[in-house]
Amino acid sequence: MVVLSSATSMRTKKTKAVGIPVVDLSLDRSTVSELIVKACEDYGFFKVINHGVPSDTISRLEDEGVRFFDKEAGDKQRAGPANPFGYGLKNIGLNGDKGELEYLLLHTNPFSIAERSKSISNNPQNFSCAANDYVESVRELASEILELMAEGLWFPDKSVFSRLITDTQSDSVLRFNHYPTVKNREPCSYKDDDHRIGFGEHSDPQILTILRSNDVAGLEICLHDGFWVPVPPDPTQFYVIIGDALQVLTNGRFTSVRHRALANSSSRNSRMSIMYFAAPPVNATIGPLHELVSPENPSLYKPFTWGDYKKAAYSLRLGDCRLDLFKLHPTNDQKFPLFS
Numbered sequence: 001m002v003v004l005s006s007a008t009s010m011r012t013k014k015t016k017a018v019g020i021p022v023v024d025l026s027l028d029r030s031t032v033s034e035l036i037v038k039a040c041e042d043y044g045f046f047k048v049i050n051h052g053v054p055s056d057t058i059s060r061l062e063d064e065g066v067r068f069f070d071k072e073a074g075d076k077q078r079a080g081p082a083n084p085f086g087y088g089l090k091n092i093g094l095n096g097d098k099g100e101l102e103y104l105l106l107h108t109n110p111f112s113i114a115e116r117s118k119s120i121s122n123n124p125q126n127f128s129c130a131a132n133d134y135v136e137s138v139r140e141l142a143s144e145i146l147e148l149m150a151e152g153l154w155f156p157d158k159s160v161f162s163r164l165i166t167d168t169q170s171d172s173v174l175r176f177n178h179y180p181t182v183k184n185r186e187p188c189s190y191k192d193d194d195h196r197i198g199f200g201e202h203s204d205p206q207i208l209t210i211l212r213s214n215d216v217a218g219l220e221i222c223l224h225d226g227f228w229v230p231v232p233p234d235p236t237q238f239y240v241i242i243g244d245a246l247q248v249l250t251n252g253r254f255t256s257v258r259h260r261a262l263a264n265s266s267s268r269n270s271r272m273s274i275m276y277f278a279a280p281p282v283n284a285t286i287g288p289l290h291e292l293v294s295p296e297n298p299s300l301y302k303p304f305t306w307g308d309y310k311k312a313a314y315s316l317r318l319g320d321c322r323l324d325l326f327k328l329h330p331t332n333d334q335k336f337p338l339f340s
């Protein structure tokens, strides 16, 4: 099943009908695992339906997010500045990237959530509880999807990916992005050609991302041929984004999709998205799995720890191709020198 959308090339501005894959998790396991592998190879992105996350778990966290972003600027600033965790306004990361948004970035460790919630909410216990329940539910969903991927790739060990994110030391992150409505004539912090950018083009560094938004559009993904495809918002379902670490683990068989969020200029309502970035522990080694390496498919990346990769990500700009730093067979057009 696919949802139809239209794609625009940055250069030609041509559009074409494009189907974003939809995976129904209630179908039989072997069909689901095949569909997921195909979506990961072709798009690095898909939508899941019948995902099993309770609607009440979603709405409780959504309400907490709305309550926070509705606060006075000064109150929100008590939870900032984002360094990288906390409340951020227009500044993304530590190297000068900007976008038309405000956000909250939290580590998913329950102690860290409990500490942060004191500056986020007037009822910190409610916030912590909603965030922990949500994290637990989407972690289960992410773990199920990773097991289905391993099955679809015919790996004997079906938890080869999932155990990286279910580890108690997992470095996973929860993010709320809020894109206020900007009128087209208002000055804009970040503009790329004709686009007012909410969150600029990038790939996610982690293993995978589970994204959900309210019913306001803005997210776009980039296809292998360079066309940008708007993703129709669907508040009841989740989108899955393949991250760089999964690209490496699968030796390039799955590709991390580049995506962006356009600033919210056409809608009367503001857009809010919530992302769970599923990551391994900081000291976990990420490298191509031996099942996907052969003389015909030599290893494309040198192994690194998740900690090394995060360090590289935070030393670069949002749109940089940080995976190039870890390629084993660099080409001349690469942007960065390799680490020695």
Ligand SMILES: C=C1C[C@]23C[C@@]1(O)CC[C@H]2[C@@]12CC[C@H](O)[C@@](C)(C(=O)O1)[C@H]2[C@@H]3C(=O)O
Binding pocket: 084, 092, 093, 094, 095, 097, 105, 173, 175, 202, 203, 204, 205, 206, 277, 313, 314, 315, 316, 317, 318
């Ligand atoms: C500019 C940056 C923001 C980011 C860290 C980075 O240096 C490059 C990767 C960015 C990203 C994209 C996905 C997630 O939103 C994020 C939390 C992550 O892990 O990597 C952000 C980082 C951030 O906003 O701190």
Ligand SMILES: O=C(O)CCC(=O)C(=O)O
Binding pocket: 175, 177, 199, 204, 211, 213, 218, 219, 259, 260, 261, 273, 275
């Ligand atoms: O807000 C969105 O829809 C996407 C944001 C995103 O890609 C990110 O925070 O990494």
Ligand SMILES: [Fe+2]
Binding pocket: 202, 203, 204, 259
């Ligand atoms: Fe992202």
